[in-house]
Amino acid sequence: MPSDTAPNNGPWDAKLQQFHGGQEWAQLDNFVEDFSVTTNAFGMPSSGKLAAVHSIEHSHHYPPADQEPAKSSLARFLWPGEFAAERERLILGNGASELIDLVIRMAPAGTWRPGPFHTQYKEYERSARNNNFALLPPGTAEKANVACLVNPCNPTGDYLELPELKTWISDNVLPGGYAIIDESMQPWQSEKFREHSLTSQREYVETLYRAQGISVFVMHSWTKLWCCTGLRLGSVVCPTAEHMRAIKKIQVPWSVNTVALAFLNAVVEDAKYLQDTWEMTPIWRKDTVDRLQTMFPAWEFHGRDFLSWIWINTKDTVVAERAVALARAAGVPVRSGGPGYNLPAFIRVAVRHPDKVNVLAEAWKSL
Ligand SMILES: Cc1ncc(COP(=O)(O)O)c(C=O)c1O
Known part of the structure; x- marks a missing residue:
């Protein structure tokens, strides 16, 4: 059960849900x-807000089942040079929360472990618990079938650069396992954030998958950078297009709505x-x-x-x-x-x- 030390958890059902901020x-x-x-x-951003408001006009239609053109626009934002080759690894979700849960549902059964920091964002743990993973204690030296690291870490503010991050993955994920790296806060790093991001490491990710069967997923919540928590927007960069298709197969159709897609399509240009x-x-x-x-x-x-x-x-x-x-x-x-x-x-x-x-x-x- 999620820990619950506060006398008043507001709208959260502390017995069933993980506590988060932002409700008061x-x-x-x-x-x-x-x-x-x-x-x-x-x-x-007003650019996104305007596009979102206009999109209400079309909201009596279903959203596009392929999440386009917003998905390609986000791919162009993440990989300005190679977006056409990379976009097949990308899928959008109704907030990162939806994708965290979907990826953990597809993950190989067994053990789960968090990153190396004092604490980290709790939805990974909640999803692992709900999906019957054995939770390894923080600080364990044991490798896990599924290892989740939040980088930069919410809430502690710790941050690993790519070489340290790769070492952590090697040291903490079993062959055939999943590494889910959450880079929701990484784009704040600087204008050069892409060079420091795991999204730029296609060759490394491919090699790790071929050599050891380790699947590296890079998770993003876009509700923080573009301040749209109520719209719900996230994405995950998968190790291969096959992994992306495996998520697509189990994802509820149209989980990202028309308004959120229009918002995303605009803000990436801002x-x-x-x-x-x-x-x-x-x-x-x-x-x-x-x-x-x-x-x-x-x-x-x-x-x-x-x-x-x-x-x-x-x-x-x-x-x-x-x-x-x-x-x-x-x-x-x-x-x-x-x-x-x-x-x-x-x-x-x-x-x-x-x-x-x-x-x-x-x-x-x-x-
Ligand atoms: C590190 C991190 N990842 C993922 C999420 C989930 O965000 P959302 O579902 O709003 O996209 C949050 C929200 O606080 C977060 O801080």
Whole structure:
């Protein structure tokens, strides 16, 4: 069962569902900004919003069963040079959550293990548990049939570069097994994110599959980078076109709706939005860390400087609980590390515009 340490899990059924952030905003009369999710500080790109609104006009028709032209557009975004050859490995989903579950359903039965970090995004574990995998303890040296690593890691902010990532895969996946690497937050890395991404490593992935039967999947949630959690958009890059077809076979038809497809087709062209993201996120992140560090010298701030959130160890469960309550009361909810991650002294704070950080800092003055 998911760990459940919070007295109030809001809309989540803590016995059946995995806790996530992002549910409180609708219940707050004084809502200002959602610091509890890792979405882009720039909000939903207007290019995508416009396309999504227009697409309502066509929403009395079924969406395209082949997810086109949005799928090819995303392929062109991921592989500007080689998209035609690569797109057969790509499939879209109703958020990464749908694809996480589908890939784990197809995976070879046996053991499951998480990545090497203190904790990681929990849907992989939830799906493995639901599909009767034996869960290996974090930190185990044992190789698993299915190994899932979130890179950069939500929530800890750890990040492995490609050589370390490949070593981890070799050290942790059994021959014939699956490695699912979640790169949802990786495009924040910089303008050069593609060179640092596993999506650029076709030859490596092919060789690993041929030599050891290890299938490497690269998962993306697009609901964070393009701030569209309500629209539901994800994709997975499969090791081969056959793997992609195996997912297609079990995927519910039209799981990505007309509005989400139109949104995706537009945002991949929005170079300005990404330029702004790469330029401002590290600046706003550093400003927020500096400010909070001054206010709370005992707190520890974790995560790479390009990330859209800050993972904070307050080192005191009572302080963390009060910080969460004060933020919520001021209309700026943050994510407690308690429910879901079972790390109640930690909080996660999204990177946001300085005006919104002012509201949070004001709320925490009495902490
Ligand atoms: C690392 C990571 N992967 C996947 C997801 C799932 O996202 P979605 O289903 O909204 O695409 C999330 C959401 O928080 C996430 O943080």
